[in-house]
Amino acid sequence: MLRRFFASSKPINFAVIAFIVIAFLITFLLANSPALSVWDLILRQLGVLLGFMITIGTLDFVVKKNVLTRKNSYAVLCFALFCLALPSVFLHLRIIFAGLFIMLALRRIFSLRSKTDTHKKIFDAAFWIFVASLFYFSSLLFLILLYFAILFYCAGNYRNWLMPFASLLVVALLSTTYAMYTGGIMNFIAGYRVLPTYDFTNYSSPELLVPLTFFLALYLWTSLKYFILLNAASQRHKPAFVLVLIASIIALVSAVGFAPVRDGSEFYFFFGPLAIISSRYVEKGKSKWFNELLLWAIVALPVVVLFFL
Template sequence: MIASLFSKSKPINFFVVLFITLLAFVMARISLENQSVTIAFVLKQFAVFLLCCMTILVVNFIISKNNLTKKNNYHILLYSVFFLTFVQTTSDVNILFSNFFFLLGLRRIMSLRTERNVKKKLFDAAFWIAIATLFYFWAIIFFILIIVSLLLYSDNDLRHWIIPYTGVATVFILAVCTSIIVTGNYFDLFQLKLEIGRDFTSYNSVKYLIGITMLLSFGIWSSIFYLKNLKSKKKSFRASFQIVIIAFLVAALVIALAPIKTGSEFLFGFAPLSIIIANYLETIEEDWFKEVFLSVLVVVPFVLLLL
């Protein structure tokens, strides 16, 4: 039933996704019951929720614009379900902003396939990823995707290899100038944590273990078929599909390097993982297996709320 409902793009699907995202958002804030409810607090929470919704819309735009899935809504359902699996991802504002700007950068990277306005797209991609880094330092690793895209598109224009660094330099200069104006010092505005987190004990709970196991098992299984079917994709879109799998690997690295393991860092892997699993769902011919596969992904997060 779930698979058949989301097998086609329908307005009701977005309402379901909105409900799941709202539920994740509310569950993440139950622990804030002692927080005094003021107008400022309500407005801030509304803005954060709006950011969560905008993130899903950006992911949907990237996928539809680059034909990364067929005309279905599996990807947005999966993204909202991932929110529910790790409800704390709706709480860390810095990571939410960092992931949002990373997705804007990914959007520009994906659009390189058209080979139009390449210089502008490379600058924009680097610019957005650099801004993402201001909110969460290890997001800088996603800069690798720009290099990979240039390699995949066999770009031999030296200027195209230099332009991304000008995008990063632009953000750095603007950030330093802002810091001087606001704080009177060059780098006081920067809140970059360069350390690497080696303490994974925070993941040692039933909720985390089940959630991580589900994402890893379903993600790895789907990735096998995703890679297997790459050759069947249209040549003009093949590089985009390759960038997705690399984005998933880079996101895994970002998660591993996270200075403080709160679970919010898993947000960086939601977009590529939702695309990979959605592509696998499209290849399943047995309707009953597709329903079971998707139902497990949807039901387990709801069960985790009871633990």
């Protein structure tokens, strides 16, 4: 039933997902801030909600435009539910905005497969990655993904390899100008480079241990099927599928190796690739009842975390 409902990409599907996100977000925030009213919470979290919904819309565009899945709502649904399972994501406005800019960068990276306006697309992708790093430093790791895309789609022109440095110069000039009119350049640099922490004790708490274990198991299980689909994919679409896997690895490295805070929000960048990989499994899996059960498990995870852990 759930699999059949989200097997299409209609406005009602996105309306249901938006309602689920808003309802869970309000419930979570009320539980953590009981002194505030619903409307106060909505006004305070409006930027988070808008940034998150735009990110969902951009993810859907990237998935559909590059045929990373079929025309369904599985990827958007999974992404939203993964985030709700680690609701600490919504307490970090900087991560939400960094995730939005990374998603905009992914939009340009995957569009390189058309091999038109490559210079502009590379510049735009690098620009959004550098902007994202202003909010979350380890976002810079996604430059690796950009260079893999250049290798796959347009490696022949040496200018393509140098174009990200033009984006770096533009962002550096804009950031320096902003810093000079605010707290000063040294304060800006100190706030830009945030050192990671390697204290993983928070991961032993049930509200983090349960969802992270689920995500790891889901990633390992669905990736096996994804590799099979990857080998069977056409030469035209195979690079895009490889880029999804590379993006998932980069996001995991960012979360495990460079996160300044260990509250679950550091896995936010991982949820996009995981949602795509999981969606491919649900739509391509031979066992319909198992795929249905998997979707229900993904839906139940935020409920378990919010109300029982």
